[in-house]
Amino acid sequence: xxxxxxxxxxxxxxxxxxxxxxxxxxxxxxxxxxxxxxxxxxxxxxxxxxxxxxxxxxxxxxxxxxxxxxxxxxxxxxxxxxxxxxxxxxxxxxxxxxxxxxxxxxxxxxxxxxxxxxxxxxxxxxx
Amino acid sequence: xxxxxxxxxxxxxxxxxxxxxxxxxxxxxxxxxxxxxxxxxxxxxxxxxxxxxxxxxxxxxxxxxxxxxxxxxxxxxxxxxxxxxxxxxxxxxxxxxxxxxxxxxxxxxxxxxxxxxxxxxxxxxxxxxxxxxxxxxxxxxxxxxxxxxxxxxxxxxxxxxxxxxxxxxxxxxxxxxxxxxxxxxxxxxxxxxxxxxxxxxxxxxxxxxxxxxxxxxxxxxxxxxxxxxxxxxxxxxxxxxxxxxxxxxxxxxxxxxxxxxxxxxxxxxxxxxxxxxxxxxxxxxxxxxxxxxxxxxxxxxxxxxxxxxxxxxxxxxxxxxxxxxxxxxxxxxxxxxxxxxxxxxxxxxxxxxxxxxxxxxxxxxxx
Numbered sequence: 001x002x003x004x005x006x007x008x009x010x011x012x013x014x015x016x017x018x019x020x021x022x023x024x025x026x027x028x029x030x031x032x033x034x035x036x037x038x039x040x041x042x043x044x045x046x047x048x049x050x051x052x053x054x055x056x057x058x059x060x061x062x063x064x065x066x067x068x069x070x071x072x073x074x075x076x077x078x079x080x081x082x083x084x085x086x087x088x089x090x091x092x093x094x095x096x097x098x099x100x101x102x103x104x105x106x107x108x109x110x111x112x113x114x115x116x117x118x119x120x121x122x123x124x125x126x127x
Numbered sequence: 128x129x130x131x132x133x134x135x136x137x138x139x140x141x142x143x144x145x146x147x148x149x150x151x152x153x154x155x156x157x158x159x160x161x162x163x164x165x166x167x168x169x170x171x172x173x174x175x176x177x178x179x180x181x182x183x184x185x186x187x188x189x190x191x192x193x194x195x196x197x198x199x200x201x202x203x204x205x206x207x208x209x210x211x212x213x214x215x216x217x218x219x220x221x222x223x224x225x226x227x228x229x230x231x232x233x234x235x236x237x238x239x240x241x242x243x244x245x246x247x248x249x250x251x252x253x254x255x256x257x258x259x260x261x262x263x264x265x266x267x268x269x270x271x272x273x274x275x276x277x278x279x280x281x282x283x284x285x286x287x288x289x290x291x292x293x294x295x296x297x298x299x300x301x302x303x304x305x306x307x308x309x310x311x312x313x314x315x316x317x318x319x320x321x322x323x324x325x326x327x328x329x330x331x332x333x334x335x336x337x338x339x340x341x342x343x344x345x346x347x348x349x350x351x352x353x354x355x356x357x358x359x360x361x362x363x364x365x366x367x368x369x370x371x372x373x374x375x376x377x378x379x380x381x382x383x384x385x386x387x388x389x390x391x392x393x394x395x396x397x398x399x400x401x402x403x404x405x406x407x408x409x410x411x412x413x414x415x416x417x418x419x420x421x422x423x424x425x426x427x428x429x430x431x432x433x434x435x436x437x438x439x440x441x442x443x444x445x446x447x448x449x450x451x452x453x454x455x456x457x458x459x460x461x462x463x464x465x466x467x468x469x470x471x472x473x474x475x476x477x478x479x480x481x482x483x484x485x486x487x488x489x490x491x492x493x494x
Contacts, residue, residue: 035144037144037156037159037160037351038159038160038161038162040420040442041418041419041420041442043472059472061420062160063160063161063351063355063441063442063444064155064160064351064354064441065422066420066422085418092159
């Protein structure tokens with residue numbers, strides 16, 4: 001299965017990907033990055049930070065503006081892609097493989113994912 | 128309703144990302160703001176700036192009338208010359224900033240900001256009482272194309288431009304076998320031209336500039352790069368760095384105001400007093416000392432005290448630093464080299480006051 005087939009998307013343009021070890025990877029959708037344009041700044045949380053679904057966990061800035069990135073589920077941060085802080089332009093080049101933002105352990109229950117969409121449905125909603 | 132320029136279809140065809148700006152549906156970028164920015168600094172770019180206002184002023188009192196509304200001395204403006212002006216109220220606050228061109232005896236062109244056309248017209252008409260003058264808004268009949276960058280002159284020569292022009296001049300010129308008004312001005316800090324063209328010929332001119340420009344590496348440039356280019360050159364943007372509560376002296380535009388202009392004008396007493404006795408707030412340029420970007424409206428601190436706010440801020444693609452303009456309390460300690468702080472997402476981030484412009488301007492061309 002391809003990356004986009006495995007992931008779920010939020011209406012605020014984050015993706016959620018379940019890993020083999022039951023942790024989750026969170027990042028931005030290709031649509032989000034395309035809309036932002038050249039990305040020049042990224043602020044990521046610390047490992048061990050805990051967030052509820054819907055909380056702002058990161059800030060991203062394109063040349064034009066600053067935007068917030070929200071948690072698609074509740075979780076505790078176990079890893080951050082700190083390479084992106086120095087090279088945020090990676091997000092423009094490879095949003096899925098190299099451009100992931102954080103990995104978390106879910107702290108809420110599975111029903112939190114009910115409002116997330118499959119990539120195909122997410123794309124349809126955008127149109 | 129959102130307005131569209133006559134080149135709207137071209138932008139859509141080129142795949143531009145369109146946004147609303149000052150009531151117009153305009154291209155913010157075609158491919159990438161940074162790439163477009165660098166194209167203008169290194170080669171040449173084409174901008175659709177047809178949203179800007181073109182107002183012709185004529186009639187036997189046009190000189191006296193213009194003298195009464197701007198601090199600049201229009202009596203010294205030579206034929207086919209342009210001058211950067213402001214439109215102050217009685218209290219010195221600005222209605223707009225503009226460029227005035229002398230096209231003939233008692234015949235002037237005023238180019239103003241898209242966002243301010245209505246306010247400017249209203250202001251000019253109200254102030255024209257008692258003057259025999261015609262104020263003719265032709266904004267809807269003209270498109271404005273800007274060709275900017277170190278290769279702009281060479282490109283227009285290739286297209287048959289038959290004039291030799293210094294910067295800040297306007298001439299009727301032949302270009303692609305049409306007579307057009309060509310001005311050697313711009314809003315990027317680079318050499319370049321702005322071409323006034325009747326709407327019905329604008330698409331043809333747009334296509335030709337892109338076609339002839341290919342060998343020079345031309346790209347169409349959106350409003351996003353227009354903003355980063357003008358900010359590197361520390362050119363003010365009305366609505367960000369200028370408004371009705373800011374005088375030209377506070378805005379760091381004293382260089383543009385003659386001290387010896389005899390004629391009276393709106394705001395003269397306030398402006399002259401500020402030139403002599405100083406101002407409470409001043410415009411500064413700064414660069415961030417970390418990776419954070421200061422944006423319009425963020426608070427500025429000095430020694431723990433809030434002293435002002437950011438009016439423009441962005442990444443500078445040329446410098447690889449984050450730059451900005453801010454209004455701060457006019458104290459002598461806040462000078463070039465001083466450290467200030469900008470409040471970004473509830474944290475203070477260090478910045479250093481630097482000289483303006485951030486990137487040296489290369490737009491002065493003498494013949």
